[in-house]
């Protein structure tokens with residue numbers, strides 16, 4: 001026996017689909033059905049997972065950069081942060097953010113170069 005999380009009735013196991021907490025009868029209702037059709041269930045691939053972690057690290061570098069900026073180390077952390085954030089937005093195909101990260105990277109490379117570091 002299992003308790004449906006929608007109607008809160010106790011029903012036998014065959015009234016539920018595999019790994020579902022809502023009984024078939026409740027799941028069949030139009031609103032539920034319609035809402036479920038709007039949501040795509042998916043897990044992150046290993047590539048997406050790895051690039052997400054790199055993205056967090058890159059965001060950390062970009063976050064600390066303004067406080068280090070008058071020195072060369074601030075510009076270096078901007079460049080590193082821009083490069084580390086790139087895979088995440090590339091994998092997610094967020095091309096506007098790819099352009100922003102490339103801009104940060106090249107902008108601060110130019111800054112480093114023009115200051116002779």
Ligand SMILES: [Zn+2]
Pocket residue numbers: 004005006007008009022023024025026027
């Ligand atoms: Zn139910």
